[in-house]
Structure formats: C-alpha cells, structure tokens
Amino acid sequence: MVDTVRTEPAPPRGRPPLRSIVIWTLVAVVGAVAWGVVALTRGEEISALWLLAAALGSYAIAYRFYARFIARRVLKVDDTRATPAETLRNDTDYQPTDRRVLFGHHFAAIAGAGPLVGPVLAAQMGYLPGTLWIVVGVIFAGAVQDMVVLFFSMRRNGKSLGQMAREEIGLVGGVAALIGVFTIMIILLAVLALVVVNALAHSAWGTFSIAMTIPIALFMGFYLRTMRPGRVIETSIIGVGLLLLAIVGGGWVQDSSWADTFTLSPESLVLALVIYGFVASVLPVWMLLAPRDYLSTFMKIGTIILLAVGLLLARPVLQNEALTDFASSGDGPVFAGSLFPFVFITIACGALSGFHALIASGTTPKLIEKESQVRMIGYGGMLMESFVAISALIAASVIDPGLYYAMNAPAGFLGDSLESASQAVAGLGFAITPDQLAAAAAAVEESTLVARTGGAPTLAVGMSQIFTDGFGAGGQAFWYHFAIMFEALFILTTVDAGTRVGRFMLQDTLGNVWKPMRDVSWKPGLWVTSALVVGAWGYFLYAGVTDPLGGINQLFPLFGIANQLLAAIALTVATTILVKSGRLKWAWVTGIPLLWDAAVTLTASWQKVFSDDPTLGFFAQRDRFSEALDNGEILPPARSLEDMEQVVTNSTVDGVLAAFFALLVVIIIADAARVCIQALRNPSSVSTTEAPYVRSAIVAPSGLIPTRAERELMAAAARGERDGDG
Amino acid sequence: MSAALAAVGRAAAGMWWYLREVSGETAYDRYVEHCRRHDAAARVLSRREFERRRQDDRDRSPQQRCC
Numbered sequence: 001m002v003d004t005v006r007t008e009p010a011p012p013r014g015r016p017p018l019r020s021i022v023i024w025t026l027v028a029v030v031g032a033v034a035w036g037v038v039a040l041t042r043g044e045e046i047s048a049l050w051l052l053a054a055a056l057g058s059y060a061i062a063y064r065f066y067a068r069f070i071a072r073r074v075l076k077v078d079d080t081r082a083t084p085a086e087t088l089r090n091d092t093d094y095q096p097t098d099r100r101v102l103f104g105h106h107f108a109a110i111a112g113a114g115p116l117v118g119p120v121l122a123a124q125m126g127y128l129p130g131t132l133w134i135v136v137g138v139i140f141a142g143a144v145q146d147m148v149v150l151f152f153s154m155r156r157n158g159k160s161l162g163q164m165a166r167e168e169i170g171l172v173g174g175v176a177a178l179i180g181v182f183t184i185m186i187i188l189l190a191v192l193a194l195v196v197v198n199a200l201a202h203s204a205w206g207t208f209s210i211a212m213t214i215p216i217a218l219f220m221g222f223y224l225r226t227m228r229p230g231r232v233i234e235t236s237i238i239g240v241g242l243l244l245l246a247i248v249g250g251g252w253v254q255d256s257s258w259a260d261t262f263t264l265s266p267e268s269l270v271l272a273l274v275i276y277g278f279v280a281s282v283l284p285v286w287m288l289l290a291p292r293d294y295l296s297t298f299m300k301i302g303t304i305i306l307l308a309v310g311l312l313l314a315r316p317v318l319q320n321e322a323l324t325d326f327a328s329s330g331d332g333p334v335f336a337g338s339l340f341p342f343v344f345i346t347i348a349c350g351a352l353s354g355f356h357a358l359i360a361s362g363t364t365p366k367l368i369e370k371e372s373q374v375r376m377i378g379y380g381g382m383l384m385e386s387f388v389a390i391s392a393l394i395a396a397s398v399i400d401p402g403l404y405y406a407m408n409a410p411a412g413f414l415g416d417s418l419e420s421a422s423q424a425v426a427g428l429g430f431a432i433t434p435d436q437l438a439a440a441a442a443a444v445e446e447s448t449l450v451a452r453t454g455g456a457p458t459l460a461v462g463m464s465q466i467f468t469d470g471f472g473a474g475g476q477a478f479w480y481h482f483a484i485m486f487e488a489l490f491i492l493t494t495v496d497a498g499t500r501v502g503r504f505m506l507q508d509t510l511g512n513v514w515k516p517m518r519d520v521s522w523k524p525g526l527w528v529t530s531a532l533v534v535g536a537w538g539y540f541l542y543a544g545v546t547d548p549l550g551g552i553n554q555l556f557p558l559f560g561i562a563n564q565l566l567a568a569i570a571l572t573v574a575t576t577i578l579v580k581s582g583r584l585k586w587a588w589v590t591g592i593p594l595l596w597d598a599a600v601t602l603t604a605s606w607q608k609v610f611s612d613d614p615t616l617g618f619f620a621q622r623d624r625f626s627e628a629l630d631n632g633e634i635l636p637p638a639r640s641l642e643d644m645e646q647v648v649t650n651s652t653v654d655g656v657l658a659a660f661f662a663l664l665v666v667i668i669i670a671d672a673a674r675v676c677i678q679a680l681r682n683p684s685s686v687s688t689t690e691a692p693y694v695r696s697a698i699v700a701p702s703g704l705i706p707t708r709a710e711r712e713l714m715a716a717a718a719r720g721e722r723d724g725d726g
Numbered sequence: 727m728s729a730a731l732a733a734v735g736r737a738a739a740g741m742w743w744y745l746r747e748v749s750g751e752t753a754y755d756r757y758v759e760h761c762r763r764h765d766a767a768a769r770v771l772s773r774r775e776f777e778r779r780r781q782d783d784r785d786r787s788p789q790q791r792c793c
Contacts, residue, residue, distance in 0.1 A: 229774045286782070
C-alpha cells in the first residue's frame with residue numbers, strides 16, 4: 001500500500017517564471033483585442049471568430065487566476081486531506097475517480113439543452129448583451145457557484161443542496177429549498193418538452209427520427225443486458241450508427257406515403273410525450289433510460305466538437321446587430337421585457353445555472369480524488385458549458401435577422417401565411433420576402449419555418465449553415481435534422497431523468513406521511529407518483545402548446561426565474577457557510593453574485609407580477625383579457641372565446657407562480673441573513689458541519705496536466721506501491 | 727517516422743483508455759481487482775451478474791440530468 005507516501009502541501013509561492021508571464025500576457029492581449037473588436041464594431045459585419053477569441057481568452061485568464069485564487073485563498077483546498085471518495089470508499093457511490101474521467105461525467109450531467117436554447121432566444125437583444133453576460137456571468141457567478149457548491153458538498157461527504165440548506169440555514173430554508181427544487185424541475189421539464197414539441201410539430205422527418213430513438217434505445221438496452229453485458233462503447237457505436245440511419249431515413253419517410261402517419265399536431269405530440277414520460281419513469285432504467293443516456297452523451301460531445309470545428313472552418317459573419325432596439329424598448333416578439341433583467345433570465349444555463357448546484361452536490365463530490373480538483377471539475381466544467389452557450393449564440397446570430405424573427409415570433413403575431421409573416425417581420429423593422437421564407441423552408445426540407453419557436457429550429461438552421469459551409473458536405477436538410485435530432489435527443493433524456501428524479505422526491509416526501517410510499521420499488525406508489533409528476537409538467541406543456549400568446553414567450557421567463565432562484569438558494573447556502581466558518585472577508589466571492597442574482601430574479605418577478613404592460617405583466621394581461629371577455633370581445637391573437645378564457649387561466653397560473661418563486665427567494669435569503677448575523681454576533685455558537693480531517697494516502701494531480709512536482713510524487717507513490725506489494 | 731507513429735499510437739491508446747473509463751466499461755475490472763485485494767478466496771461475480779446488479783442499482787438512485 002502507499003501509506004509511506006504523502007502528498008506534500010503546495011510549494012511556497014515564488015516569482016512566476018518568465019515563460020508563464022509572457023504566455024499570460026499574450027492571452028490577455030488577444031482577449032482584450034477581441035473584446036475591443038466585438039464591442040466597438042458598429043455598422044459593419046464582424047466575424048464570429050472574434051466572439052470565440054474574446055470568450056476563450058477570458059475563460060483562460062479566469063481559470064488561471066480567479067479560480068486559483070478561490071481554490072487557494074477562499075476555499076483553502078487541502079490536498080493532504082482525504083476526500084469522501086477515499087474515506088468512504090465502497091467502489092459504488094464513493095470511489096476515487098480519475099479527474100479527466102470525472103470531468104467528462106460532470107460535464108455530461110450539467111450540459112443539456114439549456115445553454116443551446118437560452119442564447120438563441122436572447123439573440124433578440126443583439127449578440128453583445130448575451131455574449132457579455134455569458135462570459136462575465138460564468139466567470140464571476142456560474143463557475144464560482146458550481147465549484148464552491150462542489151467543494152462544500154465534498155467537505156460534507158457529498159450532502160445534497162437541500163440537506164446543506166437545512167443544516168446551515170434551518171428548517172425554513174431547507175423546506176423552501178425542497179419546494180423550490182421540485183417546482184423548478186416541473187417548469188424545466190415542461191419548457192424543455194415544449195421546445196421538442198415545437199421542433200417536431202408538422203415535421204414528418206423530425207418526428208420519425210425521434211420516434212426511432214425509442215426502438216433504438218430499447219434494442220441497445222436488451223443488447224447490453226443480455227448479449228454483451230457492459231460493452232457500452234460497442235453498443236453506443238451501433239446505436240449512433242442506427243441513429244444516423246434514422247436521420248437519413250426521416251428524409252425518405254417524409255417523401256413517402258408514411259409521411260402523414262408521422263406528421264403530428266402539437267396536441268398529439270404532447271399526448272405522445274406524456275405517455276412516453278410516464279412509461280420511461282416506470283420502466284427499469286436499463287431498458288430505456290440508460291441506453292438513451294449513452295446515446296445522448298455521445299451525440300452531445302460529438303456535436304459540440306463538430307460545432308467548434310465547423311465554426312473554425314466556416315468562419316461565419318454575424319448577421320445579427322450588436323444591440324437591437326428591443327433591448328431598451330422591451331417589446332421584442334420573442335420574449336417581452338427589456339435587457340435588464342430579462343437577458344439575465346433568458347440566458348441561465350451557460351452563465352449561471354442553479355440546476356448545476358444539484359449535480360455539484362450529487363454524485364460528483366463523492367467521486368472526486370483530490371480537493372484541489374474542484375477547480376478543474378467545477379469551474380472548468382462550467383466554462384465548457386459557457387463555451388457551448390457562446391456557440392449557440394453565434395449560430396443564432398449568423399442567420400438572417402428577418403428569418404430569425406419569422407421563426408421566433410409567436411404564431412398569433414405572424415399570421416397564417418408567408419405573406420402575413422413577411423409583413424409582421426417588416427413591422428418589426430426587418431425584411432424577409434415570402435419567397436425567401438419559402439426558400440429557407442425548402443432548403444431544410446420542412447413545410448414551413450414560420451413561428452417555429454422554442455430556439456431548437458433556429459439553432460438547427462444556424463448549425464446547418466455552419467456545417468454546410470464548414471464541411472462542404474451533407475446538405476443543409478441533413479444537417480438541420482441532425483441538429484434537431486441532437487437537441488431533441490438530450491431533451492428527452494432530461495425529461496426521462498427529470499421525471500424519475502421528481503418521482504423519487506415525491507415518493508420520499510409522501511413517505512414521511514405514509515410509509516409504503518417510501519419503498520421506491522412498490523408498484524402502486526411508483527405509478528401514482530410517476531403519474532403526478534408527468535401530469536404536472538404535462539399540464540404546463542399542454543397550456544404552453546395551446547397558448548394563443550405563444551407558450552415559449554410565456555413560459556420561458558418563468559423557467560429562467562426558477563433556474564436563477566435555485567442559483568440564489570445555492571449561493572445563499574455557500575455565502576452562509578463562508579460566513580459561519582469565519583471567512584466573512586471572502587463572503588463577497590459568492591455574496592456579490594448572490595446580490596446580482598437576487599436583483600435579477602426579484603426585478604423580473606416584480607415586473608412579471610406587477611407590470612401594467614399587458615405584454616409583460618401576467619396580471620395586467622389577465623385583466624385585459626378578462627375585461628374583454630366580460631364584454632364578449634375577442635382580442636387578437638386570440639380567435640375565440642375559449643382562447644380568451646385560456647389566456648386568462650394561463651396568465652393567472654403563471655403570475656401566481658412568478659410571485660411564489662419570488663417569495664421563496666425572499667424567505668431563504670432573509671432566513672440565511674438571520675443565521676449569518678447570529679453567527680457573527682456569537683461566533684462560539686457555530687459548530688462546523690464538515691466531516692473531520694483524515695489524512696489522504698492518494699497521490700493525484702490537481703489540474704489537467706500534472707506539474708513536474710506532481711509527476712515526481714506520483715512516480716514515488718508508484719515505486720512505494722510496488723515495493724509494498726513485493 | 728517511427729517516433730511519430732509511436733506518438734499516434736500513444737494518443738490512440740489514451741483515447742481508448744479515456745473512452746473505456748468514461749463509459750464505465752472498466753467498472754468490472756475494478757470490481758474484480760477490488761474483490762481480489764480484499765479477499766482472494768471470495769466468489770467474484772461474473773461480468774453478466776455484475777453488470778446486471780450495477781444496472782439495477784441505478785433503478786434506485788436516479789441520476790439528475792441538467793437542462
């Protein structure tokens with residue numbers, strides 16, 4: 001064994017070598033020049049590569065300096081201290097895992113459709129606000145949150161965010177956090193499912209390809225279970241091959257007599273998704289969820305790499321404006337409200353995503369080998385997701401703005417024909433002719449692209465342009481459906497996994513009241529809770545699909561508010577821990593992002609609840625439509641009295657939810673402030689919640705590439721192990 | 727030339743190692759090693775039994791996937 005070899009504390013800080021000074025000065029110069037070009041260019045088109053350079057330069061500097069500062073000074077990571085993976089090692093939940101492997105797992109768990117959808121919608125304000133928020137937000141808020149929560153959970157043997165909230169803040173904070181997590185998940189699932197429905201509605205090609213993922217996943221499940229247990233790579237390669245075949249096959253189906261079978265209305269797609277969600281939640285994991293997870297992970301990583309390479313090869317020029325008029329007027333068609341706070345709500349994942357706090361306090365802290373690795377896995381993983389968000393923003397900004405608005409404005413606003421859509425877009429101050437709209441749809445072999453809201457189709461059009469230009473092969477229709485497939489695939493994986501997690505949470509909570517519920521394999525309990533979870537997101541999904549005002553337009557802000565609320569909870573817990581552990585002077589590291597996030601969330605909720613503007617405030621909207629309804633009038637875009645009633649119901653529900661989310665934030669922050677003040681007044685009353693110190697026997701590097709000192713230590717450890725065995 | 731080939735070989739081996747680790751294919755090898763280290767005489771599950779148990783464990787602890 002390696003008992004004789006210890007990891008030594010980091011060597012004392014000296015002057016950095018000249019080489020390092022030169023390299024980092026160069027990185028800073030490149031980043032600064034790129035930012036200059038991005039921010040100062042007006043009235044002429046700029047290359048998307050400037051955005052990438054500005055982002056990558058900033059990430060590199062933030063990772064090298066700010067993340068290191070947080071790890072060393074604020075968190076005081078200690079590599080002589082054993083992590084729970086070492087102290088509680090059982091080779092299932094707790095297991096020291098190679099940092100590069102764990103990075104892959106962590107990234108696969110945090111990255112989904114969020115960073116792809118939000119930036120596409122936020123492109124309505126121009127590319128500049130989104131880019132700034134994605135880069136600045138991730139550096140000072142998102143990546144900090146992920147890393148700090150990961151660290152605190154790791155120091156507490158992998159406790160969940162809810163458990164930490166309860167221990168650090170108290171019962172009120174804990175319960176609020178639990179309710180917050182559950183409601184957010186429901187809204188999240190509904191919005192993501194809505195993105196899929198909008199992408200697949202009336203598209204035989206898309207619907208066929210996605211439908212085929214179910215038999216493909218089932219086949220992979222049985223193959224892995226019975227024929228080749230554990231051969232994941234082989235199974236995934238077969239699966240990806242079948243998947244590509246399904247994309248190509250979709251084109252054939254679209255031109256065949258089967259086309260009608262797979263051309264579904266949004267309402268039938270909702271029904272199909274709800275049934276699918278229920279079945280997926282009830283079936284054993286190996287049959288559907290696990291193989292689908294492998295597929296979507298492979299597709300996700302592959303497509304992200306493809307997109308990065310495609311951008312470098314195609315070097316597209318941005319067609320979007322830097323800053324549109326909608327940023328200040330607040331009356332954009334994609335989502336209502338002005339730049340502050342709504343850009344920061346719309347782009348959640350990619351800049352700051354509260355949901356990550358659940359992953360960072362889930363499996364990852366139980367697998368981490370060395371404390372200092374929280375920087376690479378927590379901070380680095382989030383930087384990578386931010387890069388995905390920037391790529392999505394670029395993809396949405398390289399398409400013609402006229403087409404962008406024709407695709408993303410609500411159907412009620414655009415009308416039924418290409419002519420009416422063209423006129424509506426002209427009314428916004430952009431131009432696209434009916435012929436151009438028809439040509440754009442024909443290029444991707446879709447019947448129409450008008451009002452294909454939700455972000456996925458827009459991203460797919462942008463990606464198909466980049467891929468066709470960059471690789472000069474495949475054809476735009478193939479790449480469009482490839483991109484749709486890629487997004488829908490991992491949205492469905494999130495829906496599967498999320499429904500199941502929601503079911504477990506519900507079973508656990510109901511189990512407190514009625515014991516049998518707690519047994520997660522008790523069939524009736526499993527069916528009832530699955531149905532409740534599916535019913536909850538299914539309700540919002542159906543309301544969104546049939547909303548005359550456009551579901552994405554109405555629901556996406558709620559999703560953003562909910563996600564940022566979760567971030568507020570996570571940052572509150574982190575700040576409280578910093579204060580309680582005597583690190584008040586560093587509390588600003590999570591405190592400032594918390595203040596910012598609270599300002600954003602509360603302003604957005606305030607406007608959504610109290611604004612007099614019926615396009616912005618849910619209750620103003622409700623009043624306007626219910627008054628008209630009382631007079632028997634029908635206000636466009638509603639077309640019937642039922643539409644009118646539906647708007648009234650939806651805006652009431654949405655308004656109540658927005659108010660409820662804001663109330664939760666206020667309760668948690670107030671409760672945490674009370675705890676912090678108490679801790680500051682009477683420091684001796686605070687007892688630590690950390691697991692006790694145990695000396696580590698593991699030797700492992702902190703970063704991606706081992707330093708010379710780390711190499712020597714590892715070599716010594718390996719020699720020690722050989723001698724010990726011999 | 728042979729140095730370049732060796733470098734390509736190392737890169738490919740590294741990729742293969744990474745894929746196997748990330749996809750969890752090595753879990754069984756690690757389990758066998760774990761068993762041997764603790765008790766050389768203990769019965770070791772076959773790969774089929776082991777993978778089946780690992781899959782069924784996932785039924786009880788769902789993994790969150792983010793947005």
